[in-house]
Amino acid sequence: MDPYILKGMIAAALVGAVLAIILRARGGRRKALDKVAELADIYVEEYGPDLPLLESTGLPFFVDGAGGFGQLLLKFPNDAGATSYYFDYSCSLGGGDGQHKRHSTVALFIFDQAIFPDFHLSAAGDPIEITGLEPADMAAFDKLPTGVKLYGRDTAALKTYLNTEKEVCFGEHPGWSAQGSKNSLVLYKGCSLVKPGDYAEFMAEAKKLAFNLL
Numbered sequence: 001m002d003p004y005i006l007k008g009m010i011a012a013a014l015v016g017a018v019l020a021i022i023l024r025a026r027g028g029r030r031k032a033l034d035k036v037a038e039l040a041d042i043y044v045e046e047y048g049p050d051l052p053l054l055e056s057t058g059l060p061f062f063v064d065g066a067g068g069f070g071q072l073l074l075k076f077p078n079d080a081g082a083t084s085y086y087f088d089y090s091c092s093l094g095g096g097d098g099q100h101k102r103h104s105t106v107a108l109f110i111f112d113q114a115i116f117p118d119f120h121l122s123a124a125g126d127p128i129e130i131t132g133l134e135p136a137d138m139a140a141f142d143k144l145p146t147g148v149k150l151y152g153r154d155t156a157a158l159k160t161y162l163n164t165e166k167e168v169c170f171g172e173h174p175g176w177s178a179q180g181s182k183n184s185l186v187l188y189k190g191c192s193l194v195k196p197g198d199y200a201e202f203m204a205e206a207k208k209l210a211f212n213l214l
Helices: 003-039 051-056 155-161 164-171 196-212
Strands: 045-047 066-076 082-093 100-111 116-122 149-152 176-182 184-189
Touching (some): 082 196, 100 196, 184 196
Antiparallel strands (some): 045 066, 066 082, 116 176
8 A cells, every 4th residue: 555545544543533532522521511500400502602792891811812712601691690601712822833722611700780990810820811901010919829910901990999808819719810891700710621520619619709809
């Protein structure tokens, strides 16, 4: 057999094997989330939230990057004055040789009223890329945990919003990052997908943190 044909057959077989593994993993994740959804008396939507809704939040997490989309969505409408969305979000960041993918499980809360200044609280080691926000003087926020970074547009607004109680609260939830603007808040724990077995705990802690940051 022609060696080039043989190489092509081997490459095709490898691609097929990788795709099969991905599909099995995705299927297992969907089944696990279906169980979580069943307990909450809702269902898992294959895709969503819609990109126009995500971009309308004005959050750099959804505005920055290209080809963004959400999938495996759990939506809770009218939840104590907010609509909450839990989903996996993927997009491409950077360009050229520096382009890379970001896959994260996130919790998005859209409240009935505008509450938040434009801000981003970054957990230690969080590699988020942020457009339009400037690093804050961390000396003015001395109750935040060591290593956490804060970004915003208006230092006075940040100081008014992020009082000592909220700083301490954020310290009680290590590893989380938060980004807010007007009535929208997105939370995530590391730039990775939450394991299905940890999903219920992720949702519970995200909701607790979100309402403590009001």
